[in-house]
Amino acid sequence: MITETFPAISRVFHWLMAVLILAMLFIGIGMVASLTDYHWLVSIHKPLGILILILTAIRLINRQLNPPPPLPADLPAPIRAAAIGSHLLLYGLMFAVPLVGWAMLSAGAYPVSLFGAFVLPPIAPHDPTLYAALRTTHTVLALLFFAVILAHIGAALLHGLVFRDGVFHSMPRCTE
Amino acid sequence: MVESSNPEPTARQDGSRYALSNLFRTSMLPRLALIGVVLLALAGAFAATAGWLSPQRLTPEKIVARFEEYNGVHPGFRRNHAKGVCVSGVFESSGEGAAISRASLFRPDASVPVFGRFALAGGNPFMADSPAAVRSLALNFALPDRELWRTGMNDIPVFPVKDAQGFYDFLAATRPDPKTGKPDPAKMEAFLKAHPEAPAALKLITGRQMAEGFADATYNSLNAFEFVDAHGTETPVRWSVMPVDPPKPDAAPEEGENYLFDALAGELESAPLRWRLVATVGEPGDSTSDPTIPWPDGRRKVTLGTLTLDRVEDEEHGPCRDVTFDPLILPDGIASSDDQILSARSAAYAVSFREREGETKEPSAVEIANPGSDAK
Numbered sequence: 001m002i003t004e005t006f007p008a009i010s011r012v013f014h015w016l017m018a019v020l021i022l023a024m025l026f027i028g029i030g031m032v033a034s035l036t037d038y039h040w041l042v043s044i045h046k047p048l049g050i051l052i053l054i055l056t057a058i059r060l061i062n063r064q065l066n067p068p069p070p071l072p073a074d075l076p077a078p079i080r081a082a083a084i085g086s087h088l089l090l091y092g093l094m095f096a097v098p099l100v101g102w103a104m105l106s107a108g109a110y111p112v113s114l115f116g117a118f119v120l121p122p123i124a125p126h127d128p129t130l131y132a133a134l135r136t137t138h139t140v141l142a143l144l145f146f147a148v149i150l151a152h153i154g155a156a157l158l159h160g161l162v163f164r165d166g167v168f169h170s171m172p173r174c175t176e
Numbered sequence: 177m178v179e180s181s182n183p184e185p186t187a188r189q190d191g192s193r194y195a196l197s198n199l200f201r202t203s204m205l206p207r208l209a210l211i212g213v214v215l216l217a218l219a220g221a222f223a224a225t226a227g228w229l230s231p232q233r234l235t236p237e238k239i240v241a242r243f244e245e246y247n248g249v250h251p252g253f254r255r256n257h258a259k260g261v262c263v264s265g266v267f268e269s270s271g272e273g274a275a276i277s278r279a280s281l282f283r284p285d286a287s288v289p290v291f292g293r294f295a296l297a298g299g300n301p302f303m304a305d306s307p308a309a310v311r312s313l314a315l316n317f318a319l320p321d322r323e324l325w326r327t328g329m330n331d332i333p334v335f336p337v338k339d340a341q342g343f344y345d346f347l348a349a350t351r352p353d354p355k356t357g358k359p360d361p362a363k364m365e366a367f368l369k370a371h372p373e374a375p376a377a378l379k380l381i382t383g384r385q386m387a388e389g390f391a392d393a394t395y396n397s398l399n400a401f402e403f404v405d406a407h408g409t410e411t412p413v414r415w416s417v418m419p420v421d422p423p424k425p426d427a428a429p430e431e432g433e434n435y436l437f438d439a440l441a442g443e444l445e446s447a448p449l450r451w452r453l454v455a456t457v458g459e460p461g462d463s464t465s466d467p468t469i470p471w472p473d474g475r476r477k478v479t480l481g482t483l484t485l486d487r488v489e490d491e492e493h494g495p496c497r498d499v500t501f502d503p504l505i506l507p508d509g510i511a512s513s514d515d516q517i518l519s520a521r522s523a524a525y526a527v528s529f530r531e532r533e534g535e536t537k538e539p540s541a542v543e544i545a546n547p548g549s550d551a552k
Contacts, residue, residue: 001189025222026221026222026225029222029225029226030225030226030227031523032236032523032526033226033227033233033235033236033237034235034236034519034523035234035235035236035239035340035516035519035520035523035524036339036340036516036519036520037519038236038519038520038522038523038526039504039512039518039519039522039523040519042522072189073189074189074190074191074194075191075194076191076194079194108499108500108529108533109498109499110500110502110505111322111323111324111505113323116508117280117321117323117507117508117509119321119322119323119324120322121322126498128498128533128534128537129533129534131498131533132530132533132534133534135530135533135534136534146222150215150218150219153214153215153218154211154214154215157210157211157214158211161207161210161211162198162199162204162207162208162211163193163194163198164193165193165194
């Protein structure tokens, strides 16, 4: 049982990025199956991905400055390992998916246009084989990300509804 | 609410609340069911967005798959406009476009490197050149600060259909019947009935004045775009690349599977080819959404600049193979119009690009000996 909660700033990051990342995953999976809506969805997808990358970096710094509350002392080792592992995976994917997307566009000689005339520099060489590999990696990692988010939501609800150990309530509303 | 309706299973800190025996108590089943419903709803929404629940929906993959079905899969080649050759040169701005577009390449005295690709419409990279083959020119303008402009143009006056479904059906209707070698008239009739914009457009396309070769053809954007000026004002345009003093067609009879490409290579090796990039300015009432409708004659034309092409290379050695001429790769100052075909082209080109970039590349049917590049 824990009573400590996440610092307010961490909660803002959590809920803001929850909305952005879920929106991003839905836009991504939707746009590749779209014809008429493809272009405007891609136009959101690129700058939103870079925004998530920047927010992730700031969030990780914040995590060092404002550490999260400890897990319950009596949490069994397998659940503890799953909790720590899934959070490492979530943070890793928050970095990896946008970085792979940026590198993929670089390798495919696409301009990484964000808005107006602003185009990011390439972070990978123009290379067809590399493009194909990164393009597939981008999709695979995004699907893994969605699966881990489902597991994260399922685990949070288990803590709140079944274990009732205070973990669910350590991440309450955005501002409280 | 849920918290208070059930007593705390245990107040002890011995981890017993995490035991499976606690998880699967009868009183917990509604809660577990609720969690399952939440997760299923989210996963279901994701699957619906991905189109996994609507297999009948037309997708970019299906359009590319139809090209592959009709032409065979030719690994490493574009799924459409498969037979082509790379060219490069320079674009020099006239400055006249700067009033309607803030794109940096239209500023007075702007000069940007260009590469491009001449090709024939069709998914077979080994098709024989023929007088009636639709010719295309795709260009990549490399603007300062990493901006790119890519455009793919064709030597036909209008596009045959106004949306992706129309194009998908057009492919089926124009597919040669294996028995007769010609499209099935019944299928064509059904197609024309289902897509009422197509008959007039096809009449304009088949009745066009055909160029002799690549060098004397005019290439049209077909789709409309918006030019955006420094104040954000949008001007609808369609653009064309028109030959300046094209070489006189060879009097010798056309021969060989690659006679169009061979003639182009010969011309480019003897002297640079020059073209004018001209924007036609639409007026209120001119359709921007429907590429089957030509704009009336007499619309204002703005000569944006001169394109000089002076180098030809085959796909294996040139710069054009491993890029996609997605028509919506645009610099600031040029924007998409409300033409649905543009987004559909963008999506389908991305699928073709993704597939072919992962495949082992074969040499093109058009091979160019490049003494110039060997000497370097």
